[in-house]
Amino acid sequence: MKTLVKLEITRTLRNRKFMFFSVMYPAMLFLGVSLGYKKGATAGDTGLSALAYLMTAMAAFGAMTAVLMGNAERIAREREKGWVRQLRLTALPGRGYVAAKIASAATVSLPSILIVLVLGATVKNVRLDAWQWVGIGVATWAGSLVFAALGVAIGYLATADAARPISMIFYFGLAILGGLWVPLYNFPHWLQTLAGYLPAGPYANLGRSIELGHAPHAKDVTVLLVYLLLFAGAAAWLYRKDTRKA
Amino acid sequence: MTAPAAQTGTGKRPVSPADGAAPAEPVVSFTDVAKSFGPVRAVSDLSLSLHPGETVALLGPNGAGKSTALDLLLGLKNPDHGTVRLFGQTPTQAIAAGRVGAMLQSGGLMEEVTVRELVGLACDLHPRRYPVADVMAAAGITDIRDRKVNKLSGGQEQRVRFALATAGANDLIVLDEPTTGMDVSARQAFWATMRAQVDEGKAVLFATHYLEEADAIADRVLVLHQGRLIADGTAAEIKARAGARRITFDLDGTVDSDLLGTLPHLVGLDVTGPTVRIRSDDADATMHAVYGLGLYPRNLEVSGLGLEQAFLAITDAATAEEAGNR
Numbered sequence: 001m002k003t004l005v006k007l008e009i010t011r012t013l014r015n016r017k018f019m020f021f022s023v024m025y026p027a028m029l030f031l032g033v034s035l036g037y038k039k040g041a042t043a044g045d046t047g048l049s050a051l052a053y054l055m056t057a058m059a060a061f062g063a064m065t066a067v068l069m070g071n072a073e074r075i076a077r078e079r080e081k082g083w084v085r086q087l088r089l090t091a092l093p094g095r096g097y098v099a100a101k102i103a104s105a106a107t108v109s110l111p112s113i114l115i116v117l118v119l120g121a122t123v124k125n126v127r128l129d130a131w132q133w134v135g136i137g138v139a140t141w142a143g144s145l146v147f148a149a150l151g152v153a154i155g156y157l158a159t160a161d162a163a164r165p166i167s168m169i170f171y172f173g174l175a176i177l178g179g180l181w182v183p184l185y186n187f188p189h190w191l192q193t194l195a196g197y198l199p200a201g202p203y204a205n206l207g208r209s210i211e212l213g214h215a216p217h218a219k220d221v222t223v224l225l226v227y228l229l230l231f232a233g234a235a236a237w238l239y240r241k242d243t244r245k246a
Numbered sequence: 247m248t249a250p251a252a253q254t255g256t257g258k259r260p261v262s263p264a265d266g267a268a269p270a271e272p273v274v275s276f277t278d279v280a281k282s283f284g285p286v287r288a289v290s291d292l293s294l295s296l297h298p299g300e301t302v303a304l305l306g307p308n309g310a311g312k313s314t315a316l317d318l319l320l321g322l323k324n325p326d327h328g329t330v331r332l333f334g335q336t337p338t339q340a341i342a343a344g345r346v347g348a349m350l351q352s353g354g355l356m357e358e359v360t361v362r363e364l365v366g367l368a369c370d371l372h373p374r375r376y377p378v379a380d381v382m383a384a385a386g387i388t389d390i391r392d393r394k395v396n397k398l399s400g401g402q403e404q405r406v407r408f409a410l411a412t413a414g415a416n417d418l419i420v421l422d423e424p425t426t427g428m429d430v431s432a433r434q435a436f437w438a439t440m441r442a443q444v445d446e447g448k449a450v451l452f453a454t455h456y457l458e459e460a461d462a463i464a465d466r467v468l469v470l471h472q473g474r475l476i477a478d479g480t481a482a483e484i485k486a487r488a489g490a491r492r493i494t495f496d497l498d499g500t501v502d503s504d505l506l507g508t509l510p511h512l513v514g515l516d517v518t519g520p521t522v523r524i525r526s527d528d529a530d531a532t533m534h535a536v537y538g539l540g541l542y543p544r545n546l547e548v549s550g551l552g553l554e555q556a557f558l559a560i561t562d563a564a565t566a567e568e569a570g571n572r
Binding site: 001002003004007010011014015078080081082083084085086088089090091092093 | 320322341342343344346347348350353354355356357358359363364366367368370371372373407410411
């Protein structure tokens with residue numbers, strides 16, 4: 001199984017085009033969107049500067065892009081080509097396949113997160129303690145696994161043609177409802193409450209809590225863990241149950 | 247192309263349990279298996295068992311249910327009815343135990359990796375793995391080991407698939423149309439490699455549409471037609487059943503088909519203009535009767551029936567029977 005994880009990561013790194021766009025996209029978006037905010041602007045009543053708020057949101061959004069967009073489609077295509085059928089004729093358990101796919105997705109999301117953080121620190125002058133930078137990086141990376149698992153599950157559920165639109169719907173839907181685009185503090189109250197139970201809101205909260213100098217909230221971590229188990233479980237189950245004509 | 251290297255000695259291999267003194271447990275057993283896709287019955291009432299050391303060809307026209315039968319055998323599909331067992335276990339258990347290797351017609355390969363990396367993965371995942379170098383040598387792909395998998399020719403791809411199917415000490419190897427896309431010499435090299443596996447006492451089941459392959463390699467032939475098993479025997483038995491001889495001659499004047507239909511040992515009759523084509527299971531007796539009718543056949547030819555014609559004869563007869571039942 002280690003060989004599979006290693007091979008999946010190697011393949012991803014070899015796919016330069018995919019790597020390049022997945023890594024550059026959130027960085028460009030962060031630079032673009034942050035132009036609309038003045039330097040001293042604060043993010044509602046969160047106690048954060050708008051730029052710091054935006055930085056964690058874009059790091060989270062970028063990681064989501066990296067793990068959700070390409071991955072679901074690649075898996076769906078791999079399934080249609082029959083590679084997954086061949087893989088099912090090996091002793092590999094479903095969780096091994098899912099773990100390898102999540103690991104390869106995480107390979108892409110790490111640099112995309114780091115670039116946004118580096119831009120925040122250098123170009124946008126966001127000032128945080130060393131532990132906060134490390135904490136935000138680690139938490140955002142770990143949290144991206146939830147969406148990586150969702151990507152694998154979608155890749156399993158959909159055909160290659162449908163995987164892209166379906167992951168788009170999840171991606172934009174979750175990103176918007178999680179306040180990654182429009183700050184959550186502009187939402188009506190009921191929507192803010194709902195956002196707390198969807199994965200993207202708690203995900204962005206991880207970084208925000210650290211920016212405010214706290215550990216992430218237990219509730220956010222719990223919500224994310226539940227989604228991770230749900231998505232990864234669904235993906236592993238779909239891998240084994242995929243009895244459709246490939 | 248490199249000649250396939252001889253497989254490593256049997257001493258390295260774990261002895262398969264089927265080699266023991268106990269009565270051999272069937273390698274594969276299907277009991278009343280049925281599978282439909284919507285209104286289409288892909289496989290119905292399929293019961294069969296394969297035994298250790300057998301090389302079995304699975305034949306059938308397109309849409310006969312071969313691929314479905316293999317999918318059921320490998321646990322890629324679940325039967326609607328009946329049971330499938332491999333070595334007394336479910337297909338999934340047998341695969342997890344490393345007893346089955348399979349090469350699928352539709353089995354895609356992982357892209358963006360080299361041949362060596364991919365075969366290494368298959369070896370790594372196999373509970374009773376062989377060394378990667380041995381597997382590549384046996385499949386004749388050592389010389390292309392550093393090539394990217396998505397840059398291979400059709401025949402090379404098939405060899406890589408074969409390497410994936412033989413990455414460890416399987417007791418059963420399943421091959422779906424293994425030589426598709428290979429030229430004649432590649433096909434011969436492939437079957438030479440396959441024989442090495444058979445000589446080790448492994449059971450091999452292969453689906454093919456090259457009937458000469460079935461004739462030359464299999465010691466048992468299964469014929470599927472419209473999801474049913476319509477013949478099960480050696481190639482020779484199947485040929486005999488279809489009518490062993492084909493007789494062709496021309497007649498002058500009007501040909502009386504009804505009269506010819508009364509000939510003894512007749513299995514098939516086809517009259518086109520002056521040309522009469524007969525399949526007979528006793529050509530001597532049939533021809534004796536032709537002369538007995540006072541006919542004078544010209545351009546007489548009597549030839550043995552190949553497995554191909556036998557196969558067509560059997561499936562045609564099954565189709566006719568099917569139509570008669572409606």
